[in-house]
Amino acid sequence: MSNKSKNRWLDVQIILASLAVTSTLALWNLFVKGSCPVASSIDNPNPDPTSTFVFTPNPTATAYPTATATLDPLAPIHLPKVHILLGGSLPIPVAAQPPASASGKPASASKSSASSSNPAPAPVASTSSSKP
């Protein structure tokens, strides 16, 4: 057999293979369309309510609690006792002491501020009920 006849046979085989593949795909598509239901979509003019997924906000949905913190002004704030020391020793805490006694008149309040600017001298004498 000559080379020319061999090439013509090969071309025929290629054409036949192409026709076989094309016909197979065509038939496959034909049978698939006939046996499967059509999937509905959002664009479907007659949607099935039982199968349609439509996002609608639910007004009765429970809201998540917000992250706003409410502080009770009377409640003590407990801070973690963390000491960050960069050297040295802990500072000595200074406790503010209330006055030993309260005054029933505003006179004591005004005098105390003025006294600090000009301290009174040492008394020459003192009065008390401790007579001796």
Place this chain on the structure above:
Amino acid sequence: MKRIEYKAMGSRILAVLDCAASVGEQALERVPAWFEAWEQLLSRFRPGNELDRLNKSNGRPMVVSRTFWEVFQASCSAEKFTGGLVTPTILDSLARLGYDRSFELLPPMQTGHLYTSPGKPGPTGAIVWDLPTRSLVLPESVHLDLGGIAKGWAADRAVRRLSHYGPALVAAGGDIAISGSLTDGQAWPIGIEDPFTIGTHFEILKLARSGVATSGKDYHRWLKDGIWQHHIIDPRTGLPADTDVLAATVVAPSVMEAEAAAKAVLILGSQAGLEWLEADSGLAGVLVLENGTRIYSDNMEKHLWIN
């Protein structure tokens, strides 16, 4: 500035004279003799003295010395000034309560019978006197104790005598008489002792010609029949004053007024006492209550060392 300090009338006496001259020092040295003479006349703890004889006169007229007369009149004025709250006729009440000797001699625990009827002291109005002859008639049921008034009167009299030599101050216990400003024009700094912390002052006063006195139930206390007593007698009951005031300090034109007013305020208690104090514009004071609260009268601020 010269000073002398010693003990008399059961109290610490302090006399200060703002005078550099030696005559001032000589005048100060005479102060103890003055007080001794007055104590001899006026103390209820000196048997046989003028007061003792008057208290034992049993209604008979008795001529008294000029000094005694002055102090008696001062005590009558104090009674009138305080509406009867301060009276010299409390001797029987004091004795019934166990204060029948000098306070230093009182035992820490004194036993005795219970008094069921304390007996109210009689007013000085029951005493009859005659000015020209300086004679007094003391009813049998009335006996005098000139204690507080006598101390104030002595401080007042001593400061008057010392003021001939310069600005002077005399303190007899808590009763202080001041003749006037210091020679440099400054006021005298006077401390008010804190009854809760002896030896410390909670206030410094600036005083010129005036008197200041403190009356309190914080020191003169004694135990009788298991009950604490104090020497501030309420004439309305004849018993130690039932009051919420622990100590009252009053500034007044004279030390005798200050002494009487301080005692009256203590007897009245904080509320009525402050009202009584503020009703008289010549008086100013501070009350220390038993719970530690201090109450100032409206016009007390001008006497405080704030400028």
